[in-house]
Amino acid sequence: MKRISEDKAADLARDIRTLLKVHAEAMGRIEEMLDKPSVPIAEAVAELAAMSRGFAANCHDVKFRYDWSIPPAPEWFDHFIDSYLLLRRDRNTFxxxxxxxxxxxxxxxxxxLELCCxxxxxTRNFYAPFAGSIVALDFDPDAIAxxxxxxxxxxxxxxxxxxxxxxxxxxFDNVVWDAAIEHFTPDEMxxxxxxxxxxxxxxxxxxGYTIVAMDSGKHLDQHEHEFTSMGELVDCLFTHFRNVKVFETVHPARHNLYFYASDTVLPFDGHWPHVVEKRR
Ligand SMILES: C[S@@+](CC[C@H](N)C(=O)[O-])C[C@H]1O[C@@H](n2cnc3c(N)ncnc32)[C@H](O)[C@@H]1O
Incomplete structure (x- = not known):
């Protein structure tokens, strides 16, 4: 349960009212375009779409501030904030x-089976379109709701x-464990x-996916063990699986590790059925 002061709630309410007013004015301008025969319909369509993107970004900016500046901070992220705000504002794609x-x-x-969904x-946007069925687990009732x-x-x-x-x-045919292995102690893992x-x-x-530890401290209070390298993560998974692959991407805002582990074929193996390779 968020602990929000009356002042903070009033600030947010004021921001929401301003946002609604600004966008009502923007909608009014688009309506005026429709009334002017000289304005091509294509222009009104483009402006309508642009206005909706700005509106969605501003609404998710409010949500971002609510989620992360009022304690307690959640252990999970509302990724609508990524898609509607941070992609556009910070060009974050990781x-x-x-x-x-x-x-x-x-x-x-x-x-x-998805762990810590x-x-x-x-679950819905990436995995469900490819899966027959998904059982997605999380211990936080707010996340599940x-x-x-x-x-x-x-x-x-x-x-x-x-x-x-x-x-x-x-x-299960697959287990997905994204952005969560670091929330457990090595014994729990x-x-x-x-x-x-x-x-x-x-x-x-x-x-699955995890984040590389920073020298300056933990990324999130709830993290129990952040991996320091691809090698450390490979070793952890290799205790339980015959084949393990870990690779990294380094973005301006984040150093990421991705992993595959199985007793059989892994993506991008030579005999993976979805790749063809030729080399000299
Ligand atoms: C950073 S979020 C990752 C959520 C999602 N997989 C993603 O990629 O955005 C970590 C999640 O792990 C969940 N979690 C932490 N410990 C857990 C446990 N013991 N059992 C189930 N879920 C747990 C948290 O509630 C949180 O939703």
Whole structure:
């Protein structure tokens, strides 16, 4: 539950009123364009779309400030803020990578288990279109409520569960673990990876994303162990899987690690069915 002072709530209410007023004026200007035969309809269409992008960005700026400047800060991110505000304002694109790289590991139409799904943005938009079904777990009831309300899909079941003890004892074709392995101690990671390996039953693939530790301190208070290098993450996963691949991307704002782990083929292996290579 957010602890918001009356002053802060009044500030936000004032900002929202200003935003609504500014955009009502912008909508009025577009309506005036429609009344002028000299203005081509293409111009009104382009201005309408541009106005809606600005409106969405400004609304998500309010949401960003509400989520992150009023305590307690959440353990998960509302990725609508990435798509409507930070992509446009900061040209941040790293947040899309986990979804894109994660999809490469999914068996088409398979049974997917997602650990620590947070807001469910990746579940719905990246993974659900490729999966037969997804069971998506998170222990934060607020995250699950948000996911069910804003990122529902017919083939997704969002469940409240603590993955240290409540991973279903079932078989899955894929397990996804994005932006969350760092929220666990090395001992907890070990226990969870053991369970994941038995869920995949020697056949499926685990994929995921984590962030590289900074010299200046933890990225988030709730992080228990941030990996310092690709090698450290490979070693952690290799204890439980025969084949492991870790790669990095270095963005201006963030150093990212992506991983695939399986007892069988991994994306971009020579015998992966979705790649053809020739070399001299
Ligand atoms: C940074 S968020 C990542 C969410 C999402 N996977 C993404 O990529 O945006 C980390 C998530 O891990 C969840 N989490 C942390 N510890 C957990 C646990 N023991 N069991 C289940 N979920 C947990 C948090 O509630 C949070 O939603």
């Amino acid at each position: 947040w899309m990578e986990r979804g894109v790289y994660g999809v490469l590991a999914l068996s088409r139409g398979g049974r997917v 947070g807001d469910g943005y990746y 948000h996911a069910r309300r804003y990122n529902a899909a017919p083939n997704v079941e969002f469940r409240n569960a603590d993955i240290r003890k409540d991973i279903p004892k079932e078989t 070990d226990g969870i990876l053991k369970t994941v390996s038995s869920c995949l039953d020697g056949k499926g693939c685990l994929s």
